[in-house]
Amino acid sequence: MTPFKLTDELLAEIQQLIENRQNDSLRSLMEEVHYADVAEIIDELHEDQATYLIKLLDSEKTSDVLTELDEDVREAILGNLSSQEIAGELAELDTDDAADIVAELPKEIVQEVISKISDREHARDIVDLLRYDENSAGGLMAKELVKVYDHWTVLTCVKEMRQQAENVTRVHSIYVVNDQGILIGRLSLKDLLTASTRSPIRDIYISHVDSVNVNEKPEEVARIMSKYDLEAIPVVDEIGRLVGRITIDDIVDVIREEADRDYQMAAGISQDVEADDSIWDLTRARLPWLFLGLIGGLGAAAIMGGFEEMIARHAILFFFTPLIAAMAGNVGVQSSAIIVQGLVNDDLKGSVGNRLIKEMLLALLNGVILAVGLLVFTWIWKGSFPTALAISISLIAVIVVAGVIGTFTPLFLHKRGIDPAIATGPFITTSNDIFGILIYFWIARFVLGI
Amino acid sequence: MTPFKLTDELLAEIQQLIENRQNDSLRSLMEEVHYADVAEIIDELHEDQATYLIKLLDSEKTSDVLTELDEDVREAILGNLSSQEIAGELAELDTDDAADIVAELPKEIVQEVISKISDREHARDIVDLLRYDENSAGGLMAKELVKVYDHWTVLTCVKEMRQQAENVTRVHSIYVVNDQGILIGRLSLKDLLTASTRSPIRDIYISHVDSVNVNEKPEEVARIMSKYDLEAIPVVDEIGRLVGRITIDDIVDVIREEADRDYQMAAGISQDVEADDSIWDLTRARLPWLFLGLIGGLGAAAIMGGFEEMIARHAILFFFTPLIAAMAGNVGVQSSAIIVQGLVNDDLKGSVGNRLIKEMLLALLNGVILAVGLLVFTWIWKGSFPTALAISISLIAVIVVAGVIGTFTPLFLHKRGIDPAIATGPFITTSNDIFGILIYFWIARFVLGI
Known part of the structure; x- marks a missing residue:
């Protein structure tokens, strides 16, 4: 792949298109650009230009862009959006990213924004996540996961899964729970690809499954996942009920942040700063x-x-x-x-x-x-x-x-x-x-x- | 999960079992222990005890244990194994891990070891990987991946995939290549779960796919994968042919090692050392x-x-x-x-x-x-x-x-x-x-x- 490179020329072109309100050219130019790169562009634009671009593009893309922005840029842009528009962005995000954004919103508009999310289950999941300490497994996890009951057959399972999978960006494991919602095992997608459709889940699931408690520290979750080479880990509450899932991409961020922090401490820098801060x-x-x-x-x-x-x-x-x-x-x-x-x-x-x-x-x-x-x-x-x-x-x-x-x-x-x-x-x-x-x-x- | 903790008592118990040649107790004790934890145990044992334990346990487990050991411990243990035994371990590993181990073997036994791997395709893949610089995408990638041709139908694809998936620990994406083996796109497993089985691949694949060149530096691969939140990335050669795949667990190691190295440099330590080195x-x-x-x-x-x-x-x-x-x-x-x-x-x-x-x-x-x-x-x-x-x-x-x-x-x-x-x-x-x-x-x- 040719890595994306934000040149001064490209930035000037985008600014020109925004000033001239050439919406179609902007949309088609941005269509090919990955959301992480769009975020890089937005970080460099003036606030009003950035807001204009966010409002112009489809929220399927801009929601992901928002999660990648510098915190102060995101705060400024969200300040220019209506509750309805913010709710539209949240609706497109996974619950963990949505909850992170809600946690940054001014207290007085949170309730209004949440009330405008049309998918009520999604809204409920976001609110659930707000209760967890940012610095814990609960604060990292998402509600999106594929969960099956042990009394189902593989056939029911596949049918239900197709529906659940619609909301899950990446299916890693299928978690098996009992009637009380307590995590008792897992099924791998591979098993499912190769298994016969008639057997009951109870007979085919793997009863060993790694999990972490909602209160576990992020650093410890990172240690466990990288030691055991896990790409996703289920999160359980105090009585073992499956409440969420942490994926490796969040852990990569935890590892990077931890390394950056240690490095900065060793260099005598006491806060998380970047070269481009004021x-x-x-x-x-x-x-x-x-x-x-x-x-x-x-x-x-x-x-x-x-x-x-x-x-x-x-x-x-x-x-x-x-x-x-x-x-x-x-x-x-x-x-x-x-x-x-x-x-x-x-x-x-x-x-x-x-x-x-x-x-x-x-x-x-x-x-x-x-x-x-x-x-x-x-x-x-x-x-x-x-x-x-x-x-x-x-x-x-x-x-x-x-x-x-x-x-x-x-x-x-x-x-x-x-x-x-x-x-x-x-x-x-x-x-x-x-x-x-x-x-x-x-x-x-x-x-x-x- | 209760994290595994290697206590002095447990270590003493294991050493006792080894000395008394209580093979059944050893096997059943180790069965429940994750390979990463077995590696921790082995790192603490004397060389002859460690070798005994490795020979005793099933190579399905010990092969993974070997990849997790400290380099000097691994070298010592491999020195005590026959070419046949080493080949048996390599047969169980993914090609990238196997190639890493082969690269550490004394030159004079490499050919003999490789000749004793019964799966000739696996052996060929390992030899292919040996050619790549350790410090490049080629040196990180594995040959295990799921690849389909664009002229197949979904039905052929699913049939072929079941077979290919047998050798792949984690199916992330299904890569689509043309007749020349050139990477042209991808299919997600999710798409496959929800797609009809009659359509030809050519009509349903996603033509945009991120990839890296075999010569790319590991740090750059890490940057791309973490920026774009990828869990696996295909590797292509100079003319765009799909030659391998890098997964996020290898990248987590790259990120950790890079951070450790930078940290040590900042602290004035010029080689990769640990507190327990001599x-x-x-x-x-x-x-x-x-x-x-x-x-x-x-x-x-x-x-x-x-x-x-x-x-x-x-x-x-x-x-x-x-x-x-x-x-x-x-x-x-x-x-x-x-x-x-x-x-x-x-x-x-x-x-x-x-x-x-x-x-x-x-x-x-x-x-x-x-x-x-x-x-x-x-x-x-x-x-x-x-x-x-x-x-x-x-x-x-x-x-x-x-x-x-x-x-x-x-x-x-x-x-x-x-x-x-x-x-x-x-x-x-x-x-x-x-x-x-x-x-x-x-x-x-x-x-x-x-």
Whole structure:
């Protein structure tokens, strides 16, 4: 396939067509464009142009476009649509996407919008989904699924399924429930393709079926689905009744968002921002950690002030402060990142004690290798063995301490129920800077006998 | 579902059963355990125990277990199996997973193993897949798919499909090809469920079908599939012939691995390691960037040596070196991380020039806010306005330069075809440390008139 590319020329052409109200040309131009690409176009248009285009196109397409838009663009466009128009869009969407949009609408118009959805079952499903926490399996799931009763025969099943399948974009599995609606098994479409039509479902269904509870965290659902290579998983309530289904495309989004968040945390960005957000949004996301860095820097300055006398006699020690601080920061980030990744992927085994011992040995090994190089180089460069020795011994000590802090902090936060990813960024760098400098000057004072 | 949890007790029980050769108990214990969980167990066993368990269990299960094992564990176990036994495992796997395993086998046994796969078509498909670069769509795809010719009728199609479906774990789409094998469209299973059996395929297929070229990069395939919410995508060769299919579960792995790699790069870890790898592996992954940090630190020391005279008179300036270096590093990482993420998610718009101007304004805003705080605090603390002013002005300059370097470097690397993620870790921190310190002392000298 030739990937779609939104060029400046294409954008200008579309804007021109909108300004000239050339509706037929617009419609035929957009017909060939995938909804995800239409969303890219809309994100770039002015609000009134975007609204015009959304109103012009068929809601079968624009409903999907709406789900793909940036949140602020969507909010602006929905603000320009009538309750009737919004209801028309919701009617075309799967219940999970529709519920996500309803949750963003101003409170005062929700009831009116819902009342205008003509398919009452669809409306009821959307309202049901509103009750679930966004950050749970219930908040991810859709009501669209294919469900059969165990007392049906394959014949009834196929007949009923044809009807149900009309509303389901992708049939993954056929879920089997008992009279109480409790999930008891599944049928694969393949089984159905190859099975005889006369057998009762009770005799042919597979009684093992993976499912998640409505209250499960999205990250855990993602872990289960990717570990077990599932493309869809049924969601059950507290007593085991089938209430919805989560599909892998939603999970791909969860995985991407989780990875983005961890990455941003490691980089010291405290909110979910993108390069194209406003300068104010970016400042709000970046300033808190920079402020923490500033406090840390002032702490380091205060510590160094306490060693002023030593510095007067051995000014050279000062030249190596940035080196020591940088190494402490780097080691801390490395070791915490490995732990955070282990926690995210759930593949950390063994006790905290063993892990700290391993990290100490590892840091010691790295530290000794680096310190020997530093010792030889500094001795030759500066000509003073005691100074070179003091700096090198400090380096080893600082690396070991930084490694231990970097290992312990995320494990501790995780145990306390705090997202350990927070520990990889400026937090660990800053605290390791301070500890590193303190250790450095202590050891230097001791070795040089000042 | 109750998630599987590998406890020490369970592990001990399994090891006991293996030692006592209680085969029936082992088999029945393992029957209920998902292959992904069996792999977790095997990863923890000694090599001879693991081999024993693999040989004991049915290859229908163990083949899937093998694909989930850590690479070194798999290598060890395969080394203990005969060519016949390995062929038996490969026979049970989908072609993509089988080809991945064959690619890991020692060269000298590959031919023998392949010759012992009894299903010759399966063997041929595996050999075909070996030709593709691991880092391409061809290296990801499987040969299992459901393909129909446009000159068939729905009746022929359903009959043929039943047979083809036997070999395909999950039927997503039915691909339609012409006489030359060129992909021309698709049929959805749902269409088939609801369509009449008499129409010819030519009249009912959907002529629009997304596909990727065999040479496409996995990251690009992942981007396309997640942008367009696809669960499977057909792969075509240079002249458009249908040669394979990629499913979303493989893409989930690509996305996870890509995110892990970017995260590790940002944290200064240069190879794909896990917390449970050996100390040597971890050292190899961590030492290169630490060494870079060491070089950078020595550079900083050399720079500071050049300002020795100034330092003698204004020792206080030295106290703020770690603060300046840390801020430069933090700002650099923040701005580069946002750019790298924008590049990965392909949502950067506008020119490089505009982006640099925006980052400069942003850094200026952050810098001024932080500098005002620093100025007031340092003035009160140290009592010298000129010194406080020199430090604060330097901070602004350093933050702006760090932001520009952090923005420019990943954009530059990306343009040169180098993975920009490399620019987020110690690389940017180290270079910003050096630039930051240099700028700091220059400005201090200028402001203080030394």
